[in-house]
Amino acid sequence: MSTFYFIAFLSIFFSILVISAKNPVHSILYLVLVFFTFTIHYILMNAQFLAVVNFIVYMGAILVLFLYTLMLINLNKESEPRKSGLIKLAAVVGGGCFLTTIIAALKAFKISQPVMLQDPNLGLVKNLGKILFNEYLLPFEVSSILLLSAMVGAVLLATKDPKTT
Numbered sequence: 001m002s003t004f005y006f007i008a009f010l011s012i013f014f015s016i017l018v019i020s021a022k023n024p025v026h027s028i029l030y031l032v033l034v035f036f037t038f039t040i041h042y043i044l045m046n047a048q049f050l051a052v053v054n055f056i057v058y059m060g061a062i063l064v065l066f067l068y069t070l071m072l073i074n075l076n077k078e079s080e081p082r083k084s085g086l087i088k089l090a091a092v093v094g095g096g097c098f099l100t101t102i103i104a105a106l107k108a109f110k111i112s113q114p115v116m117l118q119d120p121n122l123g124l125v126k127n128l129g130k131i132l133f134n135e136y137l138l139p140f141e142v143s144s145i146l147l148l149s150a151m152v153g154a155v156l157l158a159t160k161d162p163k164t165t
Contacts, residue, residue, distance in 0.1 A: 028063060
């Protein structure tokens with residue numbers, strides 16, 4: 001139980017660091033830590049498949065893509081345009097509305113026990129594989145053929161036609 005609360009605290013702490021970091025690269029690295037704490041939460045909830053997908057897809061692919069894009073656009077303070085007073089006022093009003101919402105949510109917050117699963121085998125990859133390859137074999141294979149044809153189409157569109165050069 002205390003592990004859950006410690007990981008939840010780390011999630012919130014790293015989330016605050018994501019939005020308060022001045023350097024965008026540091027912000028993305030903190031976001032990696034946030035997604036890692038989400039992966040730990042999935043493991044604690046006995047959802048191994050979601051943990052692996054979160055780890056591979058979000059931490060491995062999407063955040064690396066964010067980091068690559070951020071490095072590609074080369075953000076610096078000299079290229080950033082000056083903000084007008086109206087935009088700053090709108091930011092203050094929006095932040096005040098957000099703060100009011102957070103305070104109202106914290107007033108209604110009640111500490112309760114986390115929900116315990118009745119079936120401990122509910123989130124296992126083994127059960128997902130059994131259902132996926134027994135009941136949903138045809139839709140699974142059709143979707144794999146669609147993804148393969150989309151990949152072949154993307155490669156054909158991306159290659160240069162030798163006749164036009």
